[in-house]
Structure formats: structure tokens, C-alpha cells
Amino acid sequence: MNDPIRRVNDSDIESRLRPDMRLECRICWHVYDPAEGDEMEQIAPGTPFADLPDHWRCPQCDAEKGMFLLIEDDGDL
Numbered sequence: 001m002n003d004p005i006r007r008v009n010d011s012d013i014e015s016r017l018r019p020d021m022r023l024e025c026r027i028c029w030h031v032y033d034p035a036e037g038d039e040m041e042q043i044a045p046g047t048p049f050a051d052l053p054d055h056w057r058c059p060q061c062d063a064e065k066g067m068f069l070l071i072e073d074d075g076d077l
């Protein structure tokens with residue numbers, strides 16, 4: 001199955017993203033979970049990281065999207 005998300009922006013990780021992937025802020029370790037979205041920024045639950053608006057920042061420390069690291073837990077699926 002191909003993901004509809006094929007947008008490659010400034011950061012390399014976005015090309016490796018799957019819609020259900022969580023990402024972690026490398027500054028404050030805040031985790032963005034697509035299943036939960038981001039209430040503060042009115043991001044609806046189910047929004048993939050790649051679909052976040054470009055102005056989206058870490059709700060805790062204001063880091064840019066590029067500061068987020070993939071959490072790769074492809075162990076137990």
C-alpha cells in the first residue's frame with residue numbers, strides 16, 4: 001500500500017514518515033502522537049505529523065517541526 005503522503009519538505013524524516021508514526025521533540029522530549037493530535041494548536045486527532053501546518057511548533061518548547069525525531073518502534077505490530 002502506498003501512502004498518499006509524498007511531500008518532501010526541508011527535513012528528510014518526512015519522506016520516511018508513516019501516518020501513524022509518533023515523533024519526539026529532541027529538546028524537551030514532547031511526543032507528538034497522531035492518534036491524539038494537538039489540542040493546543042487545534043490539530044484534530046488522526047492528523048499525521050507530515051500533515052501538520054508548517055507553522056506548527058512543539059507545544060512545550062516551541063521547537064520547529066525539524067527538531068522532531070522519529071520514534072521507530074517496529075517491534076511489536
Ligand SMILES: [Zn+2]
Nearest residue numbers: 025028058061
Ligand atoms: Zn519540545
